[in-house]
Amino acid sequence: MFIRNERSIKEFMQNYPIVSTLVIIHLVLWFIIDFLGLQIGLAIRDIGIGSNFLVAQGEYWRLFTPIFLHGDLMHALFNSFSLVLFGPALEQMLGKPKFLFAYFGAGLIGNIATYIFEPLLYVHLGASGAVFGLFGIYIFMVMNRKHLIDQSSAQMISTILIISLIMTFLRSNINIYAHLFGFIGGFIIAPLVLKNVRPYSPWRNQRRRYRDDDEIQFDPNRWRKKRWLPQKVRQHLIWIIIGILAVIGLLSRFF
Template sequence: MFIRHERSIKEFMQSYPIVSTLVIVHLGLWLVINLLQLPFGIWLYQLGSGSNYWVEQGEYWRLISPIFLHVDLMHALFNSFSLVLFGPALEQMLGRTKFILGYLFAGIFGNLGTYFVEDLYYNHVGASGAIFGLFGIYIFMVLFRKHLIDQISSQMVTTILIIGLVMTFFNPGINVSGHVFGFLGGFIIAPVILAGANSYNPWAAIARRNRYRDDDDIQFDPNRWNKKRLPRSFTKNIWWIILGVLVLLGLFSRLF
């Protein structure tokens, strides 16, 4: 589910517009706030950052806006990388509306948990609560909708989630409440948004794209629709992906 088959950024954006838009928002806001340091950007950061005190004063938009803001470039890049890795399969499986609904619900649920659990002067930003919500959806599939997720992906998600949770509790400066409640939010909304969902077929998008290529570019394989096994490179590459993700989690876990 997590190996990308798109041949260009344009193709990725056309296939997964919600994930692409979220990444653009992450990096665009970082550019405006941190790199350009525009007065409007600084004001926007102050207005949108998560603050339990200001939520207490009635600024309820701060339960949503922190999902799109990040402390620095590495924070924005790592959360964007996580979204690009784990978001596309769900966006294609659920559709745009259900995907963004699940993503935002998990992020808001994580921020609500932060508000109720942390002290009045606690401040936070970051999309990691919403991203942990994606894991909540995947774990719901692993436990209750096994037909929607393949075994390799199940093992990968479970392993990374366990490591992510361990790092959440053993690294300082992490919004533990945001991670835990974000995960719970994804798990809670999963049965609603997964209703009627079909399993993700990594080759479906390729098959659809092939229909629109010029005739000269099409090489007909009479057995291509009967192939059930994934190529050897799939199994080989999956372990490199897992290793890379684990390394990144270790390097940047403090940035959640």
């Protein structure tokens, strides 16, 4: 479920338009706000950043807009990478409307918890709560919908969740309540969005192309084309990812 078999970025974007759009929004907003420092970007940040004080003043959209914003490049890349890794399978399984509902619903629950439990002057931004909501859906599958997730994927997502939760408490400047309640929100939303869904299948994304005479085009060299990653790397991808997450978590404590 978490190993990408797409042959190009274009194919990935065609198969998973919602995930692709969210990642593009993350990076574009970071580019115009932090890299270019454009006035319009700074205005977007000021209008969208999560602020408990301003929410208390009636600016309720700030419970939603922080999901699109990030504090720096590493923050944006980390959440975008997590979304690319864990989002595609759910986007295919749930379909676009239910995926959007689950993703933003979990993020909203995490931000509401932040408003309730954090001090009035607390400010925050980031998509981490929504990403943890995806973890919540997967864990619900592991516990209650075992036919929707294979054993290796179940072990992978459980391991990554444990490491992510540990890092949540070890790293500084982390919105702990958004992470925890984003996960809880995803778990609660899961039975609503998983009803009548089919397990993830990479073959479902393969579109048959027809000639004008309705004959199916077939590329005899298709299976010989190189994948994005060598086979040995793909086989140990989970441990590579875990190592990267661990290194990032440790480095973030010193920089």
